Amino acid sequence: MDLLQKLEILADAAKYDASCASSGAARKDSRGSRGVGSTGGAGICHSYAPDGRCISLLKVLMTNACLYDCHYCINRRSSNVQRARFTPDEVVRLTLDFYKRNYIEGLFLSSGIIRSADETMEMVIEVGRRLREEHHFRGYIHLKTIPEASPELIERAGRYADRISINIELPTQQGLTKLAPEKNLARTQKAMGHIRGKIEERHAERRKPDAPKPPPFATGQSTQMLVGADDSTDAVILRRADSLYSDYRLRRVYYSGFSPIPEPSSLLPIKPPPLVREHRLYQADWLLRFYGFAVDEIASDTAPNLDLQLDPKLAWALRHRAIFPADVNRAPREMLLRVPGLGVRNVDRILGARRHTRLRLADLLRLRIPMKKVLPFIIAGDHSPTRLGLDDESLRARFLPPPKQEELDFGAPPPPMPVDINSVRSGEL
Amino acid sequence: MRTVIIQPVFEEWRERARELLALHVPPGEVLWSDEPGESGLFASTDGSDRRGSVPKVPTAFLDIARSVAVHRDPRRWGVLYRVLWRITHGSERHLLAVATDADMRQLTLWNKAVGRDIHKMHAFVRFRLVGKDESTGREQFVAWFEPEHRIVRLAAGFFEKRFAGMDWSILTPDECAHWNGSELQFTPGVARQAAPDEDALDDLWRTYYRSIFNPARLKVRAMQTEMPKKYWKNLPEAELIAGLIAGSEERVERMLNTEERPARPAPKNAYLDSLREMNERESSAADEP
Structure with missing residues (x-):
């Protein structure tokens, strides 16, 4: 041979x-x-x-x-x-x-x-x-x-x-x-x-x-x-x-x-x-290692499997709406890390910048933070989530991908995934 | 308004920026422009011994400036000077910490683009064996690469450390880098034809690429995000991509339709026997909760 x-x-x-x-x-x-x-x-x-x-x-x-x-x-x-x-x-x-x-x-x-x-x-x-x-x-x-x-x-x-x-x-x-x-x-x-x-x-x-x-x-x-x-x-x-x-x-x-x-x-x-299950596990793994989450907060005996439609941090936030919104100008690092759409690096950028300036939405936009995701969960200089007027149900609906089969679609390029599909390797959630 | 035309290298910008700063010329009164007809290779003037009465700036700024300087965007000199001005004359010494500032954001984006370009050069350069130096016995390799920005000098140190034991040249349209075992040298850019097209090992490499691909996990977009098509023309493995994608559905179909294999009994083997004994001994040790 x-x-x-x-x-x-x-x-x-x-x-x-x-x-x-x-x-x-x-x-x-x-x-x-x-x-x-x-x-x-x-x-x-x-x-x-x-x-x-x-x-x-x-x-x-x-x-x-x-x-x-x-x-x-x-x-x-x-x-x-x-x-x-x-x-x-x-x-x-x-x-x-x-x-x-x-x-x-x-x-x-x-x-x-x-x-x-x-x-x-x-x-x-x-x-x-x-x-x-x-x-x-x-x-x-x-x-x-x-x-x-x-x-x-x-x-x-x-x-x-x-x-x-x-x-x-x-x-x-x-x-x-x-x-x-x-x-x-x-x-x-x-x-x-x-x-x-x-x-x-x-x-x-x-x-x-x-x-x-x-x-x-x-x-x-x-x-x-x-x-x-x-x-x-x-x-x-x-x-x-x-x-x-x-x-x-x-x-x-x-x-x-x-x-x-x-x-x-x-x-x-x-x-x-489904491939997305593996992806969700990687996201959960990142939450454990870099975002201060415990396993029980992400998956527990009552809900032992991750939500395939929503990333685990977002799913957690939707279950804990009462502790939001977090004020980007005042909340401690541990809290900002729990905001859906804020990755470790952007949290640190926010912490650095807010010592010198009061952060407004335009500032967050410049950091390319996914606005649709963060807006319901934060307060900024010119923003409070109450103006969005979202109740629990409309909030979840806001993040669900359009209805489709969770099937492997061979041949065609992969369907658009929730926004975070490529972010998990870099640790940004 | 004054126009400053410079050779597009960091040292040149730093010299001129120092002069302007000493004269207290605000950024709004300067138009920066790259010298036209650039040949690619510039003598880098060493200005380190000509420190005027310019206020000190954080080293982090100089690091960013050194990187942004090789970006091809013509606006970079102006933004660099404006940030320099704001740090030294605008009482904004903390500006580097304000990632949300529009100027800082722009510098960060350019800096990241240059960093990514360097990283991709480290990843996608492909050396081709061209011969052996009979006197030293060292193998000689040549690569062709087309960087997006003028990064050859910033990227070359990595290759020196990694490939110290072989002679190599990396040819690009801007500038070329050469290593002979003792010295890193730079010469003007050349055309594509100057570099070889093939290497005898390319076939083995393509075999590896084909075999390591798992057709049951097709994720074309994830691949292209990290390996954009613009790099494909210099990657020997890229010619396989279309075929692998096209054939994957059928390969998976075949797997799913293959008859399941029954379990085969363990062969006679002393080591397997010892494993079985260990397993039996440990079977009382139940799973931890």
């Missing part, structure tokens, strides 16, 4: 992993070396596929042969997909050749599990080692790790990688038992705890003034949860994410709407969840 064919199979096999970040690495570059590569600062998306996803890393599997039988996965042992396997040198060559042409920020290497967790990890680590030690590669490396691999191997992976990750895949053990019988939530979390310990230990060692420089270790870990493959509600998913952020200090939890695969399993729903 030639390299082109292998690349085709092993990139196809890796595309269901949503992670693409290449940011948050320690600052390093290639000056003074024979190699290439730099990291640090914001990552760069070098291309975009028509699925709207950023292409920043060469994302491939070492092999797509796998002992496991995860029913949502194209590579599970029950699938009839064609199998292939890279040699370490093939991945090294591809990474360097792509990198030198500025196609990519680096490598994201994962693998199907063959023989055992340790043997699989060693294959993946060997690529990292060759890139770093033999080719002086200073670009971004993300290595997928296996919870059952021995701690020494995870440590070695962290030595070469800027980021390591373990996919939690489903938020509950019941879900895993049914759909990914080889996977175990407790072991996954234990491994995440171990990685967190290592990251923090190295970070602390680096800050000691006179101590010898410790060997490098990844600066962050992330994970992915599948949405719509099992019957977990958004509340269950968000509670799991919240605990992953607080217990293991994850940099990111990626949500990946289960998408149909060419090798469907008899255990899984044929019909994928």
Whole structure:
């Protein structure tokens, strides 16, 4: 099998992993070396596929042969997909050749599990080692790790990688038992705890003034949860994410709407969840991390799923009209962050500007704040929402998209979504 | 009213703005204009040693000015001078904090446009291998790029840090940047034909692009927001886009109509056996609430 064919199979096999970040690495570059590569600062998306996803890393599997039988996965042992396997040198060559042409920020290497967790990890680590030690590669490396691999191997992976990750895949053990019988939530979390310990230990060692420089270790870990493959509600998913952020200090939890695969399993729903559900989860995730919201405020036992028609902050505001309007000239930051249509950056701009001037609607307009969204919730120098004369029902109607089927519309360009469709990646809500 | 014609570089504007400020010339009395017939490459005068009696301005303003200076909008010099005037003569030293001010808003927009242009250059430059220096053994690469603003110098440092181990040139219509392992150099702009069209690796890259695309998640608009069509002509992968979009519906149909695969029993494997044992031991540990 030639390299082109292998690349085709092993990139196809890796595309269901949503992670693409290449940011948050320690600052390093290639000056003074024979190699290439730099990291640090914001990552760069070098291309975009028509699925709207950023292409920043060469994302491939070492092999797509796998002992496991995860029913949502194209590579599970029950699938009839064609199998292939890279040699370490093939991945090294591809990474360097792509990198030198500025196609990519680096490598994201994962693998199907063959023989055992340790043997699989060693294959993946060997690529990292060759890139770093033999080719002086200073670009971004993300290595997928296996919870059952021995701690020494995870440590070695962290030595070469800027980021390591373990996919939690489903938020509950019941879900895993049914759909990914080889996977175990407790072991996954234990491994995440171990990685967190290592990251923090190295970070602390680096800050000691006179101590010898410790060997490098990844600066962050992330994970992915599948949405719509099992019957977990958004509340269950968000509670799991919240605990992953607080217990293991994850940099990111990626949500990946289960998408149909060419090798469907008899255990899984044929019909994928609407893409907008995944989008709403990302918005809720942002509310948890940057806007001071708690999970229960967004999704609770009584309303366990996010409103697909309204973004979660707007939905929350409509349920809590009594605490609005917020005065943009006086309200504290925490309150402004809860106003629908105000993102973190514009809140900070408002705080900066209002020390010197009394803000009016024209000022907000200049910040390109979505007026239709904010007007019912704010007071400004020349505005009070009472003049809009909106009751609860007309207010909700004001924000609902025109009636249409919440269906995937293949072929035609995606229908216009609520205004925030592209904002979630940048964190503005 | 006086007209000030300058070479369109920050240092030149700063020199002239200092002179005008020293003479207390208000912004309403100055018409700024770029020198016509620009060839693209200008000697950057170093004015740092000629500090007059001009009041100090916040460094944040100079950072914004340096960036806005490479924007192609001819109004930028005037707005920069007006903001400078308001900071120094209008008792508005806090102006930079007032993001809602019309002038500040304009500078911010220009600054962001330049920042985005630099970011897109870092993302969408595609190097092509043209040879190897026999004496040094270093590979040599050439790229062609058409930036929206005059950002080559601002963007070049990134490439020096990232690609220190290879020789490279980035050619643009404005100005070209070159790295030989020890020095970053700039030469006048050139025409498109000066850069190679193809690289032997482009086919592998297109294979990757095609394979990483998921037809079940078509989001054309999201792609185009981040990768506007104006960049496509210099991206080897862009020629695939139309075909991938057109074929996706049928591919998804096929997936949905594929017969479901039954679960296959686990093969004989010691590691799987050990997992099963661990799972049984841990099965008592129920889900956390």
